[in-house]
Amino acid sequence: MRALTQDRYGWDALAVRDVPDPAPGKDQVLVEVHAAGVNPYDWHYAAGQPLVARPMLGGLRGPTPSVRGADLSGVVLKTDPGVTRFAPGDEVFGFGSGGTFAELAVADAGSIARLPADLGHVEAAAMPMAAVTALQFLRAAELRAGQRIAITGAGGGIGHFAVQIAAAWGAEVTGVCGPRNAAMVRELGASEVVDHTTDDITAGEPRFDVVFTNAGRYSLRALGRVLVPGGLLLANDGSRDGLLGPMPELAVAPLLSRTRPYRVVNVEATRSGEDLSVLDGMVADGVLLPIVSATYPLDRAVDAIRQVAGQGHARGKLVVTLV
Numbered sequence: 547m548r549a550l551t552q553d554r555y556g557w558d559a560l561a562v563r564d565v566p567d568p569a570p571g572k573d574q575v576l577v578e579v580h581a582a583g584v585n586p587y588d589w590h591y592a593a594g595q596p597l598v599a600r601p602m603l604g605g606l607r608g609p610t611p612s613v614r615g616a617d618l619s620g621v622v623l624k625t626d627p628g629v630t631r632f633a634p635g636d637e638v639f640g641f642g643s644g645g646t647f648a649e650l651a652v653a654d655a656g657s658i659a660r661l662p663a664d665l666g667h668v669e670a671a672a673m674p675m676a677a678v679t680a681l682q683f684l685r686a687a688e689l690r691a692g693q694r695i696a697i698t699g700a701g702g703g704i705g706h707f708a709v710q711i712a713a714a715w716g717a718e719v720t721g722v723c724g725p726r727n728a729a730m731v732r733e734l735g736a737s738e739v740v741d742h743t744t745d746d747i748t749a750g751e752p753r754f755d756v757v758f759t760n761a762g763r764y765s766l767r768a769l770g771r772v773l774v775p776g777g778l779l780l781a782n783d784g785s786r787d788g789l790l791g792p793m794p795e796l797a798v799a800p801l802l803s804r805t806r807p808y809r810v811v812n813v814e815a816t817r818s819g820e821d822l823s824v825l826d827g828m829v830a831d832g833v834l835l836p837i838v839s840a841t842y843p844l845d846r847a848v849d850a851i852r853q854v855a856g857q858g859h860a861r862g863k864l865v866v867t868l869v
C-alpha cells in the first residue's frame with residue numbers, strides 16, 4: 547500500500563512510499579482509509595518536537611509508528627476473530643493505530659465507531675482527535691447551562707468543536723480567534739467573539755467561570771485573572787516551543803491550583819470509541835458539525851501537516867483524502 551512514512555524526524559524525511567499492508571492484531575480491524583484528519587499531533591511526530599518528548603514519540607532518532615496520521619474514516623475490510631461489533635463492509639470513523647495517512651490502516655475496535663448517518667468520510671475524518679479532546683476537556687469542567695466560558699483557538703480544530711459543544715450544553719460562549727474566523731465562530735454558537743489581533747482576552751475584570759485555552763500562548767496566570775473565584779482553567783495550549791513544549795506551563799499548574807482562587811486542569815485525551823458515539827449523537831441532533839476548510843491528496847499530506855505546525859491559523863479542520 548501507499549503511505550506517508552518517515553524513518554527519522556524532519557520534513558525532508560517524509561515521503562509517500564510503498565510499504566507492506568498492515569494486518570489486524572488482537573481486537574483490531576483493518577480499514578480501507580477514505581479520509582484522514584490532520585492534527586498538530588502529526589507535526590509533533592513528523593518534526594520530533596518538542597525535543598524532550600522524543601522518547602514518547604517513539605525514540606531519539608525517529609518516530610514510531612513510521613506512518614503519519616491518527617484519525618481515519620473508511621470501510622472495514624477485515625476483523626480479528628475476537629471483534630464482534632464490526633464486520634467487513636461497515637463504514638467507521640475513529641482513531642487508527644499505526645498511522646492513517648495510508649491506503650490501509652488498523653484500528654482497535656474500542657477506538658472506532660460507526661460513521662455518523664449525516665456525514666461523509668471527509669467530515670467524519672475531521673472529528674476523532676479534535677472533537678473527542680474538546681468533549682473530554684469540557685466534561686472535566688462539568689460545564690453547566692448558564693456558565694460563561696472563554697475558548698481560545700476557537701476557529702481551529704479543537705476550538706470549533708468546543709464552541710459547539712459548550713453552546714449545546716447551554717453555556718454562554720466567548721470565542722477568541724483571528725478576524726478570518728470570527729463569523730464562523732459566531733455562527734457555531736459563540737455569543738461574543740474576541741479578535742486576538744486587536745483585543746486581549748486576559749484584560750479586564752474576572753468574568754468567566756471557565757477558560758479553555760487551545761492557542762495563543764497566553765500565560766496561565768494571565769488567563770487566571772479573568773476567572774471568577776472558584777473558576778476553572780482548562781490548559782491545552784500545547785506551547786509550540788521546540789525544546790520543552792508545554793512542560794514548563796504544565797509544571798506550574800498544580801502550584802497555581804494550590805495558591806490561586808481557581809483550578810488548572812489538563813486532560814490527556816483518550817481514544818474512546820464511546821465518546822465517538824456520543825459525538826455521533828450530537829451530529830444526529832443537529833448541534834455538532836465538523837468544518838473542513840481544505841482537503842489534500844495523499845501526495846500533498848506533508849503540506850497539510852505544515853499548515854498545523856507551529857502556531858498555525860487553521861480554519862476548522864484539514865483532511866487528507868485517500869479514495
Ligand SMILES: NC(=O)c1ccc[n+]([C@@H]2O[C@H](COP(=O)([O-])OP(=O)(O)OC[C@H]3O[C@@H](n4cnc5c(N)ncnc54)[C@H](OP(=O)(O)O)[C@@H]3O)[C@@H](O)[C@H]2O)c1
Nearest residue numbers: 586699701702703704723724742761762784814815859860
Ligand atoms: N490534551 C490533549 O490530549 C490534546 C489532544 C489534541 C491536541 N492537543 C493540543 O491542542 C492544541 C490545539 O489543537 P488544534 O487541533 O485545535 O490546533 P489548530 O487546529 O492548529 O488550531 C489552532 C487555532 O488557533 C488559532 N490561533 C492562533 N493564534 C491565536 C491566538 N493568539 N489567540 C486565539 N487563537 C489563536 C488559529 O486561528 P486564528 O488565529 O486565525 O483564528 C487556529 O485556528 C495543540 O497545541 C495540540 O497539540 C492536545
